[in-house]
Amino acid sequence: MWVLMTVTVRVDTGKFVASTWERTFLEGTIWPTIGLHDTVQTIVRKESSGMGYPYVVSGSPFEFVEDVS
Numbered sequence: 864m865w866v867l868m869t870v871t872v873r874v875d876t877g878k879f880v881a882s883t884w885e886r887t888f889l890e891g892t893i894w895p896t897i898g899l900h901d902t903v904q905t906i907v908r909k910e911s912s913g914m915g916y917p918y919v920v921s922g923s924p925f926e927f928v929e930d931v932s
Contacts, residue, residue: 868894885909890922 864886871880881898892909906925 888923888927 866885867882868885869881869883871882872878873880879899881896881904883894883896885892885894887893893906894909895906896904898904
């Protein structure tokens with residue numbers, strides 16, 4: 864089950880910019896951020912700051928999000 868964590872909109876136009884979701888897999892909990900036109904901007908492990916190495920670039924969480932996009 865996906866849980867919506869954040870939504871970002873432009874203050875000047877009120878238009879959608881991105882949303883961040885949470886889901887737990889066997890590999891751990893991830894937060895993918897989906898931007899304009901359904902593009903995956905980042906996928907980070909929840910336990911990380913999202914800076915540097917902790918980006919998720921393979922495995923079942925990545926493949927699932929890639930398929931959804």
